[in-house]
Amino acid sequence: QVQLVESGGGLVQTGESLRLSCAASGSSASIATMGWYRQAPGNQRELVASITRDGNRNYVDSVKGRFTISRDNAKNTVYLQMSSLRSEDTAVYYCNARVFTLNFWGQGTQVTVST
Numbered sequence: 001q002v003q004l005v006e007s008g009g010g011l012v013q014t015g016e017s018l019r020l021s022c023a024a025s026g027s028s029a030s031i032a033t034m035g036w037y038r039q040a041p042g043n044q045r046e047l048v049a050s051i052t053r054d055g056n057r058n059y060v061d062s063v064k065g066r067f068t069i070s071r072d073n074a075k076n077t078v079y080l081q082m083s084s085l086r087s088e089d090t091a092v093y094y095c096n097a098r099v100f101t102l103n104f105w106g107q108g109t110q111v112t113v114s115t
Contacts, residue, residue, distance in 0.1 A: 004022055004024055017084075020093055025076065034050065035048070036080045
């Protein structure tokens with residue numbers, strides 16, 4: 001089992017920045033890929049960014065050049081640095097950890113970008 005605790009969400013204005021953090025505990029040494037998903041009202045949950053244990057990163061096109069995912073394996077923590085935020089980035093952001101074929105999720109943190 002892996003437990004994930006997110007922090008760092010909040011209310012910001014267009015163009016501002018936020019940093020999300022997600023700390024893993026439990027069987028965290030078995031985690032392969034960690035990532036951030038988001039879900040806006042009425043929309044499906046979508047992958048925003050992911051990072052493997054080796055540091056290989058993947059981003060959805062809409063955040064490329066604005067968001068950066070990073071990972072500290074020693075602290076079992078993954079970060080999402082979000083810059084140049086837009087109103088369409090408003091969503092609940094969920095941390096994800098993958099252990100073999102199992103997916104674990106955090107409770108979600110709200111990010112609201114006002115115009």
